[in-house]
Amino acid sequence: MATLADRLDHLLGHKTADALDTAFDIRTVEDLLRHYPHRYASQGRELAEKDPPEGEHITIIARVTSAAVVKMKNRPGSMLKVVLATDTQNVDVTFFSPQKVKHVIKPGVRAMFSGTVKYFRSKWSLTHPSYLILPEPRAGSEDPVVNVGRIRGAGDLAGIARAAQEPGAGVDMSVFERALIPLYPATREVESWTIMKCVRQVLDQLDHVDDPLPERIRQERSLIGLDEALRLVHLPDTREDIENAHDRLRFDEAAALQLVLARRRHDNAERAAPECPPAPGGIADEFERRLPFQLTDGQHAVAEEISADLSRPHPMSRLLQGEVGSGKTIVALRAMLQVVDAGYQCALLAPTEVLATQHARSLRAMLGSLATAGELGADEKATRVALLTGSMPVAAKRAALLEVVSGDAGIVIGTHALIQDNVEFFNLGMVVVDEQHRFGVEQRDRLRSRAREGLSPHLLVMTATPIPRTIAMTVLGDLDVSTLRQLPKGRSPIKSSVVPASQKPQWVARAWERIREDVAEGRQAYVVCSRIGDGEKGDGEDSLDDKQPDTKSAVEVFEELSGTIMPDLRVGLLHGRLPTDEKDAVMRDFTAGDIDVLVCTTVVEVGVDVPNATIMVIVDADRFGVSQLHQLRGRVGRGAHQGLCILVTEMNPGAPAFGRLQNVASTNDGFELAQLDLATRREGDILGAAQSGTTSTLRLLSLLGHEDVIAAAADFARSVTADDPRLENHPGLSAMVTSALDADRIQFLEKT
Structure with a gap:
């Protein structure tokens, strides 16, 4: 039998344990069991309840009823049109490389398909999904493990096929008869299939797991026990099993975080700092x-x-x-x-x-x-x-x-x-x-x-x-x-508008005209670009998607404005590659009113204060994050006159990036925009060095969606650490903290 603290090399062998350690820093039974599935394949039964939403990633098991190569209507080439039969409905699938898949995806085969839902004329389908052709179990055989010469797969599911080719590897067909099949975060070296087999092997040997949470807390939150949660999250029979397991494990994450934070607050209160009381007359x-x-x-x-x-x-x-x-x-x-x-x-x-x-x-x-x-x-x-x-x-x-x-x-x-x-x-x-x-x-x-x-x-x-x-x-x-929240007296809120440049080029011309009007009245303007020029990125560029149209550089816009559009105005250029003395001179001239229009990058994002500047045009605004856009427009309207920010984009109305710009334009509430930014970019690595939102220590907990869980965990952590800040009398909770957060992250948090 095994416990959560046992090393995996004793249970799985050195080769497999070393691979898990290298790929995921998984070394113990608990490390492995807290490597949760990131989604579940289904037999398609739940699809009868409702059509899945646009953009949702689904994984289903179905049988191919038809597969035909047809010519495309609007461009040269052909595609493979496939119809899948699930327990409740037919699903259309399209492959744009028919020569590669038509000999594999044939009528009668049973396969797992994984892809993103797309709608056309109110009907949904999957386009070029990952797939795994499933072998049929041998008739009359009671052994669920089938040894196969080759399993075909492609895309995200190809890893299962590769894992099945390992020497001595068999395919346990009982897995594919489950209502819900766990799919794990994986690498090419350690496939989801390998992780699934390791988890099942460990669960078969696992002793009952003692619960570190007091019974009172579990009852108040209607939480299942830790032992049950760790088993159900990997081998659920129903969606309710997954929800119950997630509820419990999510609270564990929140409690672990809050216990570390409570301990840090306690330690901070014990540190010495300079006492600096007000000095009358100082x-x-x-x-x-x-x-x-x-x-x-x-x-x-x-x-x-x-x-x-x-x-x-x-x-x-x-x-x-x-x-x-x-x-x-x-x-x-x-x-x-x-x-x-x-x-x-x-x-x-x-x-x-x-x-x-x-x-x-x-x-x-x-x-x-x-x-x-x-x-x-x-x-x-x-x-x-x-x-x-x-x-x-x-x-x-x-x-x-x-x-x-x-x-x-x-x-x-x-x-x-x-x-x-x-x-x-x-x-x-x-x-x-x-x-x-x-x-x-x-x-x-x-x-x-x-x-x-x-x-x-x-x-x-x-x-x-x-x-x-x-x-x-x-x-x-x-x-x-x-x-x-309160602005100084006499300062008006900034107005903002979004300009779709490709659909409304006349609106862009109107933006330049508006700058002329403000300059004629003695005021000044910014024109902000996402990059400097010569193929280099701008200062602190914060684009969300590299697969976007070419953008205009500050150098190009400066030449265009000073050369043809505004040759009679005093146009300046400011970016991060200028020598320091030149940057300082440009800012002094702009502050003094000797420059009418300042073409710049994000070097003016924060802190620059020129009260006479009333209008800002942000070129390729979709290339900036929500925070940057709000910071940038805060450079105008700092005096007695109304500020205006024009967000110019090549994105089409209806695109997610265009909608994001409309959200920015609709409010000056920085806190509302911060929530939008959090929803867009996720929390980031809460206890790690990354702050970009690309990685996350949190596995199941969402700081936007689960604030009630966080609040409950905070109350729990405060009650525990009030009398036992080091958790010396709560070894189970101490172990839960270290299982959720590694030592490096705990040390990192204590520095912040």
């Missing part, structure tokens, strides 16, 4: 006294939350999220000055040199004489603002490094250069990360480690549109959250 008070405007009620409320955190002897870990233009920077500056009053330094990490330079310029302007310590005319309470970027001249960089290490600079602003080993802070007390999605967690952790030994600096993360990972961690309860 630089922070003097700055607020000099402000030429009043902070909004929302800014006051958030400032008080942050001030209270900074006053405590434990590190703040707070997300400051607010609409574009809601005044996050001034709230963050007020917090940094409170830390400076306490005798500590602050580091502001910006994602680009353009933004870092803009931050340094705007903070110095806001502080005035309060930022000129050591100079004639400086206020007695003044500090210094140092700027440190990678491409600064050697002399300027050396001077900035000296201000940082000596403590003369109370506020240090920079890009990734701040994380370099040669940057030493005199006494770092707070880290502010602007637009955190542009940095990896490892990079932030390196900066936070620059405080004096024994202290952890306070952390404030700012974002206008929380990206999927930020929302994910927020939903999981990992961050304290402050929110700014």
Whole structure:
């Protein structure tokens, strides 16, 4: 018999166990049993209930009733038209390479087909699906295992056919008589068929699994036991079996995450951080006294939350999220000055040199004489603002490094250069990360480690549109959250519209005309492109699909506008490959009003503040993510005049990308758009370094679809860790955490 902790090489042999380890890091019985099927093949019975939705991936077992090669009507060539008979209905299948499959897919054969549902004139079908021809069991034989010379298969199901060719491999026909057949995430080296056989072999030897969840929790949530769930998820008889197993295993994932997060919060509360209470009459008070405007009620409320955190002897870990233009920077500056009053330094990490330079310029302007310590005319309470970027001249960089290490600079602003080993802070007390999605967690952790030994600096993360990972961690309860929704007085919401360029070229011409009208009234415009030119991508390009039409580069659009469309206007060009001094000069000219139209890439995505800019045209807008589009349009309408954002796309109306742009245009609510972004890109690797949404630690849990499960798991985790933060008295729960999350991910989470 076997337990969850047993090594697989003892049960399956070294060859198979090594292959599973190499392909999936599967080493124990529990690792294997938590490698869940990603879908199930069926005998087609459930298809009678309703037609499957467009785009759904289905896998069915059926018998071929007809297969005929026919000529295509609208283009040269032929195709194989196949009709499948399931238990309840016929299904049409089309193959566009008839010569390759007509000798395999013939009337009378029984096969598994796996493909995406497509509709035409209200009837659905499968086009060029994967297939596996199933051998017929021998008549009169009671042995379910059939030894076959060759099993034919193609596409995603070819792996089962390949696995059946291994020496000594037989096909267990009893598997194909099941109502639901598990199909696993697999590789060419370790096929779904191989995993299925390993799982069945292990389940046959598995002892009863003790349940780490208290009976009370299982009853409250109507959850089945862990032993039953692990068996049913792999060998279900009904859809209800799958749902019951998923409900239980999904709660396990949520509970494991919440237990780690609860433990992290407990550990964080025990760390020491600089105590930075407000200092009456200090630089922070003097700055607020000099402000030429009043902070909004929302800014006051958030400032008080942050001030209270900074006053405590434990590190703040707070997300400051607010609409574009809601005044996050001034709230963050007020917090940094409170830390400076306490005798500590602050580091502001910006994602680009353009933004870092803009931050340094705007903070110095806001502080005035309060930022000129050591100079004639400086206020007695003044500090210094140092700027440190990678491409600064050697002399300027050396001077900035000296201000940082000596403590003369109370506020240090920079890009990734701040994380370099040669940057030493005199006494770092707070880290502010602007637009955190542009940095990896490892990079932030390196900066936070620059405080004096024994202290952890306070952390404030700012974002206008929380990206999927930020929302994910927020939903999981990992961050304290402050929110700014209120815009400063006199600022109008930005209007947005989508222009289908291929269908409505006259609308594109109207966009250029609208820019002319605004410039004639003394205002300015941005034209944003997804790439620079010369075949290179743009700065931080965030396209969702590489299989899209060719896009216009910033260089091309600049030449077109300055040469033929707007030759009489002052058109500038800004992108990431320009030398630093040129980028800075272009931004100074645009800020001063010496450039009418700035053609640029996403170097202006965040932080750039030119109140006179009122219109933005985003070319090939479908190439940008939801967060980027919202950030970009936030560069206009920052003054007294109405802002307009025009999203130009070659996508046809009705395409998913066009619909995404319409969603962006329909709302200025960054939090609503963040949810859309999360739904589009998934949660990302919640406990891993990936933040793009392409991978996920979560197997069954969805942060959008299962918030009730997460909330229940959070309550459970808090109740357990209140008295036993290290889970020393709950070994079963501790084991559940480590089974759901490997050591690297737990260590990673504790850094974030």
